[in-house]
Each structure stands twice: as structure tokens, then as C-alpha cells.
Amino acid sequence: MAQTDVSLPDVPLLRVRGLSASYRTPNGVIPAVRDVSFDLQRGETLALVGESAAGKSSIGLALLGLLPPNASVVSGEALFRGEPLLGATPQRLRELRGAAISMIFQDAQSALTPTISVGDQVAEVYAAHLRLSKKEARERAVSRLREVLPDADRVAKAYPFQLSGGMAQRVMIAMATALSPQVIIADEPTASLDPSVRQETLAALERLRDEQGVGVLLITHDFGVVARLADRVAVMYAGELVEVSDVRTAFRAPRHPYTFGLLSSLPAFAAERGQLVPMPGQPPDLSALPPGCPFLPRCAKVTLRCRGDAAPALAPYAGSESEADTAEEPDHLVACYNPIAVALRE
Ligand SMILES: Nc1ncnc2c1ncn2[C@@H]1O[C@H](COP(=O)(O)OP(=O)(O)O)[C@@H](O)[C@H]1O
Ligand SMILES: [Mg+2]
Structure with missing residues (x-):
């Protein structure tokens, strides 16, 4: 494949700018991803968090050209080490997918092709990207499976439905990492794993990041996973990023009322403060979004300005209006007119 190995200092592994993507449905257009921007550096894990239907998966799919036919990227740019992804040819995307950028999914069973044996599926990755003979690819596949499974020869002959969930997950990760990708989405x-496979999966991601400098875009709503793996956190609400910060700041001093609400509702934080605070309300209907801040109907900190038609943009946190002396935090981005001023905890 035509992958360049020239090291490019200062160029992030992944740079996304102003990404917007929509789905066409019988009930209208759903603007699922709206003006999303972020960078992912080598060896970094960026967690993308938010409630279900926030648009997290749509970002991952858009980057890899895997959105379904009723969806399209409306605008924006996504660069992999400086190379445009959104306008890339299907051929180039196929070269990059699975080799330079891999995606692993929640449901390994359905991510694998049901009608092809596990060994042949892994072999296909090698055959497609390394132009190996069938036999060579098959040998590579079995030795790859041996690295992650005790029972590789038997698993290679099995079909996905014959595998346990944990086994299927290991196979999917073995496939996704067979060609040493630089980015893993x-x-x-x-989400659907029992505790031991869950630990194993997290450890595998950690190793890839620490030993090979893989950049991980980690889509999750599990804050335990965020605390363990993430370097930075991007919080998504109704298709938009509403807060981006380092992981410590995200847990200690979130500024957006949505992030604050998400964290306050976690049992770990509730235990500290003696009460569980479930976040009231529901995310808005994306096909009929009113102008202005999408979080307004659920927000406990609404001001007059928030009721205007101009939605707050993601910008460096510069203290709340009422606390002008709060230190500015240039790496901490918040989309809010009246951010939280107090720390959630020290
Ligand atoms: N294939 C699809 N057709 C129509 N709408 C979709 C489709 N996939 C996702 N959506 C809509 O796009 C929005 C974002 O979905 P998604 O990216 O899956 O969110 P998340 O991963 O955060 O749960 C949701 O409102 C969802 O209903
Ligand atoms: Mg999803």
C-alpha cells in the first residue's frame, strides 16, 4: 500500500475540522454531527463521550468512509497525517482502513462476516494489504491468532457464530491490529463484555498506545474506561462538542453544565457528596432543532443570553461571567455562556 513513512513533526495523526454529517430519513434530515473539530496525537487517547444518539459513532464512520448510504458528510475536513480522508477515493480508503486506521466495534459478532471462517477473515486482511499468496496469508493469520488466543488452530477453523462474545472480541482486535495501525477508532x-474480557480489551488498547504510539479515538459512555485510558476528553451533546479538556480537568472541574450533570449522576461522585443527581430531561429531537443552545431545556444555569438565537461556540474557558477573576484555561474548550465556576471535587 502507498503509505508514507516520512515522519511529520507537528502534524497530528488525525485532524478533524468543522465536520458535519447528516442522515436522510422519512421524517426529515437528521444533522447528527455538527461542526466538530479535534486533533488526535500519536500515543494519545481521546475519549469521545456523551449520551446515546449524540453522534459519536457517526464521527468514527464518517472518518473511515463507512457511513450508510442515507448519510453524507455535509462539510468539513479530516486529515490523517495531513492526508485528506473525506475526499479520498474508495480505493485509497480501503488501503487505509484496517492498515493505517482501524475501527473496533461494540459488537464483535456482527462486525465479523458470518459466512467466512475466522482464519480466512484474518488472512484476508493480510492478503488484501500485503499482496501475499493465499497460503502465506493463512499462515500469517494463524500465527497472529496464536498471539492472542490459546486455541488458535481451532478458532481459525471456526465460524463467528461458534465463538463466545469474548473470543469474537479478541479475534476482531487481532484483525484490527494485524497491520500495526497508527490510529484505532x-x-x-x-460495552457488552464480561469483566475479565473487558479488562483484557482495555489492557490491549493500553499496550498499543504505550508500546506502539497508536492514537486511540475512544468512543464510550463508561467513565470508568475514560478514567483508565483517556488523556483528553471530548464531550458531545446533540451532534456538537460542548467541552474538550484533559482528563483530570474533565473529572475535577468540568465547566459545561452538561458535563457537570453527566459526572454528577455517576454513583462514584454521588457517594462522595451523599446523593445521586440524575440529569433531568432528554436530548433534543435533532430533526427539529430550535435555534440557540441545544442544551437549554435541560440546563440549570440558563441566563438571558442563553435564550437568544446564537448558540454558544466552543472556545477556551475564560471564567464565568459572574467570576471574572477565574483563571483562563487555553486548552480547555467550552461551548457555554454561563459555565460552571466551582470544582466538582479537588
Ligand atoms: N442509519 C441511520 N439512519 C438514520 N439516522 C441515523 C442512522 N444512524 C444514526 N442515526 C441518527 O444519528 C444520530 C447520531 O447517532 P450515532 O452517531 O449512532 O450516535 P451515538 O454513537 O452517539 O449513540 C442519532 O439521532 C441517530 O438516530
Ligand atoms: Mg454509537
């Missing part, structure tokens, strides 16, 4: 990678 992990979409809810541990």
Missing part, C-alpha cells in the same frame, strides 16, 4: 469496545 474504538467504538464502545467494552
